[in-house]
Structure formats: C-alpha cells, structure tokens
Amino acid sequence: MISRVADSCFWFGRYIERAESSARLLQATRSLVFDADIPVTHCWQPLVIVSGEEAPFVERHGREALGNGELVQEYMTWSRENLVSLNSSVRAARDCARSIRDQLSLELWEEINELYLFLGRESTETLYWENREEFYRHVRRTTQLILGLVRSTMMHGEAMRFLWMGVMLERTAQTARILDMHHHTMMRESAHEIVRMALWMSLLRASSGHETFMKKHQGRVSAQSMVEFVLFDLTFPRSIQYTLKAAAEQLSRIWTEPHSSRARLNSLNAWVEQQKKELEIGQIHSVLTYVVDETTSICSKISEEIQGPQRATRVGDPGPAPASGQSQSQSQSAP
C-alpha cells in the first residue's frame, strides 16, 4: 500500500489508543482522589509527568498548579497546546482518518468524525462541567467502539495490520507509563496498607484490568502479583507482553523479508520474557523506562521503513514533502 497511507493508518491507531487511555487514566485518577488519603498533588502530578508534559505545564501554570485537579484535567483534556491532550489526540486521529478515508469502513469513519464533532460542540462543554464522569465515559465508549469496528468492519489486510500495530505499541507504552506512575506514588507514600490498596485498585482501573485481575487472583492483591499481571500476563490484552507480541505478529505478516524494526521488536519481546524470570520489584522503574524508550524508537523505525525499499532515483528526486497545512490555491470554481 501507499507508504504515506500506511503511516497514517499506524498513527491513527496510536492516536485512538492514546485518547482512550487518557480518558481512562483521567477517570481513574478522579476516583483515586476520593478513595485514598493521598495529598491531592500526589494524585494529579504523576499524571502530568507520565504524559511527558511536566515542563510545559509548569511553565504555563506554575508548579503549585500540579496539585490543582481541575487545571490538570483541563490541560490533559482540552488544551490544544498540549499535543497529547484528549482533544489533540482525537483531532489528530480524525485528521489521519480523513487522509485514509478510503481504507476505513463508513461506520468507522462516522464514529471518529462524530467524536471529533462531539468535542467541538457547546453542549459537550456543558456536559464536561455538569457530568464529568459521563463525559469521559462517552469518549471511552466511542474510542472502544472504534477499536472494535477496526477489527469487525475493516478488511484484514495491510492497512488494518499497520493500524492495529499502532494500537498495540501505543498501548505498550501507555501501560508501562501507568504502571510506572503508580509505582512512583507508592514509593513516595510508602504508607498505609489502605493507601497501597487504593493505588493498586486505581492502577487496575486505569488499565481496564480490575475484574480480569480478580478473576485470576481472587482478591490476593500484592505488589508482586500486580506487577506480574500488568507486565507479563499473556491473557490480559493490555499487559506489556501481550501487546508487544501482538504488535510483532502484525509486523511479521506485513513484512516477511528482514526489516530492522522487526528484529528490534523481537528482541524487545525476548528481553521482556527474560525479565519475567529475574524481575525484582525495586528495578521496576528502570525496566519500564527501557520498555517505553525502546517502543518509542521502534515506532520511529517503523515509520522510516514504511517508506519502503526505495531505490535512489536518478532523475527527479522528489525532495521534501510539502509541509502539512500548506494548501495550494484551488483549481477553478469550487462548487
């Protein structure tokens, strides 16, 4: 398929997953604030940090604002300056969708378009202020519906493989970040059993794994079982190992010939497998950091290799692509 289109499919998957994950994390954090006796700052600050937005947020709103739940929610939900806000992710996903409209089913396109229109409506702003839970729930449901439609209405060809690989790799990084964030708070609070429990519950909610975990462990909540579940459980579709394996499978079907992104994804998988045997809870932060960094660089490698094995051209080297947003003067008479 056309390289640019493949890249947009990949990114569409990433943006949708990112939007879904943001909505879930915001919802879970709101709930944490009510459940645990943790200083409010310690609930919201990590959310900004794991999104990689601490510096720009502090510059804009000041350090104290990290404890201001409303401000953090607004920044992470609406801000257009924040490229990873919910709003930015949905807009970016919809931009991608427009450019790969021919790859998507009509149902799928209509859902993403309606989600985009939903975020722009005045009545949605009212909903946000009057019923925050319902607002996040709507976004989650729609993004989940979109992911379902990808599997159930798209042709299971190359376009869907790129898209789904984007979903899986984004999920790997999001799960790693969410686990890291909770682990962080845990270290700092190191406190009471009740707080720990609230944090673990929040982690499970943030990763949609609450009931799945309980089914497996029947209430036996411990740091060890929790980390193993989120990192290694191959039956849990948000665990790091599950998502990495799923991404590797899609990639191996796209490119049967050797590609360096494929090789790196396979070795990351092997490395995670290795950690299963020797992981110590104390090292969890460095493990997660490695997973996030390596996933990020695999993603850029994929984007690079999507360009295909192009020969050096003798004539007419196409040169740089036009900057997006640049539109040409239109041909005659628009209707």
Added chain:
Amino acid sequence: MFDSYQPLAGCFDELVNADGSPRPYTRRIHALLSSTPPREFARYQSLAELSLFNQGVTFSVYSDQQGTEKIFPICLVPRVLGAAEWAQVERGLVQRIRALNLFLDDMYGDQKILKDKVIPADLVLGAKAFEKKVLGMKPAGGVRIPIAGIDLIRDPDGTFRVLEDNVRTPSGVSYVVENRLVTKRIFRESVEMSSVRSVEQYPIELAHTLRAIAPDKDPDVNMVVLTPGVYNSAYFEHSFLARHMGIDLVEPSDLFVDDDTVFVRTTHGPKRVHVIYKRIDDAYLDPKFFRPDSMLGVPGLMGAYAKGRVTLANAPGNGCADDKAVYPFVPDMIKYYLGEEHTLAQVDTYVCMRDDDKKYVLENLDKLVVKAVDEAGGYGMLMGPQSTAAQREEFKRRIIAEPRKYIAQHRIELSTCPTWDPAREKLSPRRVDLRPFILTSPEGSWVLPGGLTRVALVEGSYVVNSSQGGGSKDTWVEREGST
C-alpha cells in the same frame, strides 16, 4: 406546501408554470410536496443536513484559518428536467466538448484556427492560461478533456445557455451523487415513481474513461487520483472519487519519477503509475517544469507526460479553452472544426479587449455583469445593477488598465426553483444554475444525467457559488417515455 408559492415574475420556474400549475414531468413531485406539511419538511431538511455533516461531506473554507469545514447546504426540493429537453442539452454538450478538444489540439499543435483568423491570435496567445511550454506535446490517451463541467443557466424563455466552460478540474460531482443518496432516503417512493435517471454510476464511468486513455494496453493499469492534500477545499470530493473507483488517492509527495516513468511509493517498494486524475492546478504539477520556485509537485512529471509514459487527466494547458475571453468564440470553433451550427446557446458577451466593446462596457457599467477572465468562484465580479458608484469607479479603473482581463454580459434573469426558506418555513423561488459533467474517451462522450444544480439561497441573489452562500439541489432527469 405549494399553496402560497408565487413564481418570480419575469423568470422561468423549473417546477411550475407561470400560473403555478406543475409541468407534465413535475406532477408527481409537485403532488408529493403539496401533501407534505411544512413542519415535516423542515424536519427532513435538518435531518439531511445533519447526515451530511456527520458523514463529513464537507468543504473547507479558505478564508478561515481554523480549518473550518462546512457542508454544502442542500435543499431537498429537487430540480426536475424533462427527458426531451435534456436530450437536446446533452447533444449540445457533446458537440461543444468535441469542438473544445479539437481547439486544444490545434492550439498546442499547428494553430490553424489562428492562422485562418477565426479567433484573434493575441486573444488566445495572450491568455495567462495558454501554456507555451506544452506546445507540441500530445496527451498519451489522445483526449485533452476527459472530464468537463459546463455551467448552464436558463433564461426567461426557458432556453439553456452556456455561462462558462470548465475543462481544467471541474468540481462538484461528488455532491451530485451524495445529494441523490440523501433525497432517495427521504423521497424513496417518489424517485422510483418519477422514473428518475440514476447518477450513481458516475465513478464507474469515470474509471472506465480513465482506463480508456491509459498510455499502453497494460492490463494492470494503475490509476490514481492526485490531491493537494486534506486541507484542500475539495478534498472530500477527491477522496470520494478515489474510494468509489477503488483506486488510490495520492499526494504529490507520494509520487516520483525515474527514467520518465512515474512511480508511487509503497510499503513494498515503488509501483508504476499509468493514469493520473489530477485535482491540482497545472502550476503545482511539476516544479522543474512550471515553477522552479515551488517545492510542491512531482519533479519530472511533465517529462514523463511529454514522452507519453503517463496520462494526465485533464491535460495540462487546458485553461486556454475555458478562458472567459475565449468563451465568446466557441460557436465559431464549432463551425470551424465540426462544420456544424452550435446547438447550445450562449450569453452575449462583450470582450473588453475589443475597443468597441470596451467603450460600450464602460458606458453601461450599471447595467452589466463584469467578470475578470481569470477569476472563479464568484470573485472579481461586478454585478452592475446592484453595485455602488464607488465599485463601478473601481472597475472602470481596472478595465482601462487591463482590458484583456475583463468581459461583460447583460445580467440574465436566471431561472428559479421552489426552494425551502427556513426563516419563513415555506417554499420561495430561488435562482439556480446547472453544471452537467461530460466524460470523454476515444470511444466517445458520456453525459451524467442532470448534474449539479446550485441554488442562490439568499433572496434576490444571483450568485450560486458555495463560497458566496450558495447551496445545491438534487437534479432529476426524467427517464425517456415516462410521461
């Protein structure tokens, strides 16, 4: 709903006679609308608009930096054409396109028509759109105007007249197909009952046309639609056409040229492209050829075109055939190339380049519609009867400075069609035009039954362009022998 409907005096109405009675081929829709309570119709209207919006059937507004998208408003009251009158229009369109194709071949070839002084040479050669650089180049498939859109208006006598030709990249056909889907959902029975000719086969006919003009008879002809990108105002249409033909939609940066052959970059390496339906201005096609200062386009594309290795539809350089100053000479072209009289009427036009015409125009600015020859979309226009003295002064100055740039016509009382007026919750007459689409391959021409009817939604307005508050209507062509 027709109880209080008053046709506009002095205009031809598309649905009813001067006394308000339906025409033979509009009886069914007239009856249906008559029995629809206005409140229910208002509900249909808002449902239709919502559905277009949710489906993203939109165009982008350039003046707006926010990337605002608007729907092209639709009025659900269709415009209906009788089988006999349509057959006549169709013949006229095919004749016109044949002549324009021959004219372009001649212009970029021996220029016989200029040598024979049928058309003033400086008029054509002076056109901004006359592209000296394509002189001598022949399009691979042999057709310069595979896709045309001819704007027609109807005068008070009911005669169709050509207002302008669009033989570069006429747009709007996607709305024809989408509008039909919307009205079909709402008037299901009526469409069937009225025996309306179908329009949804357009993309298939377009694919057929493009395949027929491919450079060689490779069975795996690779055809693409070339768009400037998602920010282009007509992007929806580009995407629509690609999807409905089942071919790839590409941007210039997806293509490259190697050894005078065009390739598209794919995840599995370069793939040859044979036919490009380009929806990009000529100037941005190939920076090496047209605009060395431009970063946009596909370097080397024109080289591949000149060698006949790729078909570009429509052919580069076509702008000199739909130049507004060349328009008055189309009947002469038809006579010259085909030896026939033209069958589609035109609008009498004053060409300011001619001294007599210029003098007349300057003396009668308050009665005329003045148009800049190289502007479109309703821009660069003076509506004399509705203008202010200051606007007339401004145009006077401009015409004297650059007479070649201006033409003038008497304002035609465009025909009207009953149109939903949301403020008054009733039908009111609004002015319409018609843009039929004509596809041409070496095997001949095919005309889309009907075309895009644009309607000036603002009371009293003559400007139907989407950029100036225009909307559209579904256009029904009656099946032969159904009344």
